[in-house]
Amino acid sequence: MPSEKEDARTAKVEKGLPWFLIAVAWLVPGLGHLLLGKKIRAGVFAAVIVAAFVTGILLEGELAVPHRGQPFSWLASAACFGSGGLYILGKIFGLGGGDPQAVGFAFGNTFLYTAGLMNLLTVLDTSDIWRGEKD
Numbered sequence: 001m002p003s004e005k006e007d008a009r010t011a012k013v014e015k016g017l018p019w020f021l022i023a024v025a026w027l028v029p030g031l032g033h034l035l036l037g038k039k040i041r042a043g044v045f046a047a048v049i050v051a052a053f054v055t056g057i058l059l060e061g062e063l064a065v066p067h068r069g070q071p072f073s074w075l076a077s078a079a080c081f082g083s084g085g086l087y088i089l090g091k092i093f094g095l096g097g098g099d100p101q102a103v104g105f106a107f108g109n110t111f112l113y114t115a116g117l118m119n120l121l122t123v124l125d126t127s128d129i130w131r132g133e134k135d
Contacts (some may be wrong), residue, residue: 087116
């Protein structure tokens with residue numbers, strides 16, 4: 001006989017994942033966790049992701065865009081786009097143009113990719129918490 005917790009988890013999964021929660025978790029790093037009441041986790045994730053993104057920008061990294069005939073540029077773009085609202089704001093304000101001649105260019109790119117991928121992982125973590133698969 002299933003427990004009450006398992007019944008609640010099944011009911012949530014049957015209703016479907018709230019796309020609003022996923023969207024805000026992607027758009028603003030840490031906000032998905034904050035909405036789920038995980039304040040410390042939200043703060044830590046937000047701080048780490050924003051710090052990595054800002055470091056990437058300051059090191060003259062490039063907010064990647066896909067280029068025809070360059071398949072790895074598509075992967076880099078997906079990683080950068082994972083930063084959500086940070087990526088959008090960076091593009092709006094003309095940040096992340098990148099300077100291949102800059103000493104920190106490669107490191108900057110790495111920080112930008114890492115920020116985006118970490119943000120995507122926090123979106124997955126938000127989903128797992130909402131579905132009751134982890135605390």
